[in-house]
Amino acid sequence: MKTKILMTRREALVLSAGAAAAVSASAQPAPFTLPKLPYAADALEPYIDARTMEIHHGKHHQAYVDNLNKALSGQTRIAGWSLDELLRRLGEVPESIRTAVRNHGGGHANHSLFWQLLAPPRQSGPAGALQKAIDAAFGSRSALEEKLKAAGMQVFGSGWAWLSLDAQNRLTVHGLPNQDSPLMENRRPLLGIDVWEHAYYLKYQNRRADYLDAVLRLINWDFVSDRFERLRA
Ligand SMILES: [Fe+2]
Numbered sequence: 001m002k003t004k005i006l007m008t009r010r011e012a013l014v015l016s017a018g019a020a021a022a023v024s025a026s027a028q029p030a031p032f033t034l035p036k037l038p039y040a041a042d043a044l045e046p047y048i049d050a051r052t053m054e055i056h057h058g059k060h061h062q063a064y065v066d067n068l069n070k071a072l073s074g075q076t077r078i079a080g081w082s083l084d085e086l087l088r089r090l091g092e093v094p095e096s097i098r099t100a101v102r103n104h105g106g107g108h109a110n111h112s113l114f115w116q117l118l119a120p121p122r123q124s125g126p127a128g129a130l131q132k133a134i135d136a137a138f139g140s141r142s143a144l145e146e147k148l149k150a151a152g153m154q155v156f157g158s159g160w161a162w163l164s165l166d167a168q169n170r171l172t173v174h175g176l177p178n179q180d181s182p183l184m185e186n187r188r189p190l191l192g193i194d195v196w197e198h199a200y201y202l203k204y205q206n207r208r209a210d211y212l213d214a215v216l217r218l219i220n221w222d223f224v225s226d227r228f229e230r231l232r233a
Contacts, residue, residue: 029080030072034058034065035112043120047214049203057115060198064107064179071100083109087183106179110160114194119220126221130228137171147173149212152195161212163191169232188231191224 037057042050078086078093086093086105093101125141126134138144151173152161159177164187166172176182182189193215200211
């Protein structure tokens with residue numbers, strides 16, 4: 001096992017700056033491109049192995065991007081829509097490509113967020129307004145983590161466990177199938193955990209619970225806290 005060094009505050013801020021750039025990229029229209037990982041493929045070892053990261057990012061995420069661009073090709077009416085807009089206004093997307101946009105647009109958006117949500121383990125947790133909101137909604141950070149784990153375990157087949165803000169700015173934990181995004185049901189995704197088998201099978205096989213425990217140790221709470229401030233504004 002490799003020795004891991006806890007991330008400094010400065011390194012965390014560099015990651016957060018990269019995350020902000022990636023978030024703003026979701027406001028750009030097609031053609032979409034694969035965002036770079038904000039860390040090396042082996043940075044999350046031993047919790048997530050490098051091979052899984054390489055395939056997950058370089059193959060699965062790339063395929064969502066490619067298939068989304070293919071679906072949108074020649075669709076002039078919605079050519080200027082951002083990724084977020086495509087998902088929020090899915091019902092207005094031409095019916096002939098709606099399922100493709102749902103699956104591949106959702107896949108691109110969800111994974112673009114997921115990479116930013118992870119970081120090598122560190123000591124920090126939810127901060128500022130997010131910490132207060134978590135305590136008010138769930139009682140504690142550990143109670144939230146239990147709920148996220150339960151939501152991830154309850155997804156049958158492929159999907160995601162989410163912490164979202166609803167229309168009333170309330171924090172909610174919920175699961176969604178496939179690559180559906182909280183944006184499709186008028187929620188703003190704050191934190192999502194991929195529970196597709198492609199996210200963990202090489203290392204964890206059928207042990208989704210162990211994978212969820214590992215991912216919860218990798219959450220970049222500085223990023224989530226900053227995101228909460230932006231999204232609730
Ligand atoms: Fe995935």
